[in-house]
Amino acid sequence: MTDSDKPTPQELVERLLDLLDVKDHGGDRFEGRRKIGGVGRVFGGQVIGQALASAERTVPADRPVHSLHAYFLRGGTRITRSTSRSSAIWMGAAFPIAASWPAS
Numbered sequence: 001m002t003d004s005d006k007p008t009p010q011e012l013v014e015r016l017l018d019l020l021d022v023k024d025h026g027g028d029r030f031e032g033r034r035k036i037g038g039v040g041r042v043f044g045g046q047v048i049g050q051a052l053a054s055a056e057r058t059v060p061a062d063r064p065v066h067s068l069h070a071y072f073l074r075g076g077t078r079i080t081r082s083t084s085r086s087s088a089i090w091m092g093a094a095f096p097i098a099a100s101w102p103a104s
Helices: 009-020 044-056
Strands: 029-033 081-091 096-102
Touching: 009 029, 009 044, 029 044
Parallel strands: none
Antiparallel strands: 029 081, 081 096
């Protein structure tokens, strides 16, 4: 790769934001895509980012994220798109609780 082939920092940020933008399929279903040119398993940080983006869309806009807890129960696969379900499972006075999990 030559210097002229390297993306600019702005292009890298745009690619990351595009990757983390999940497609809303209505209700609690969302779809994320895989990094262009990605090989092998899906990077866990990408899965977490897409799950967070999905969960964020299930709560009111005035309730920002302040905490994230996650467990990786299985390794990622080589699929090109991942589907997940996200839902606000509790709407408290101080904060809501939203959850994301793989869609079957």
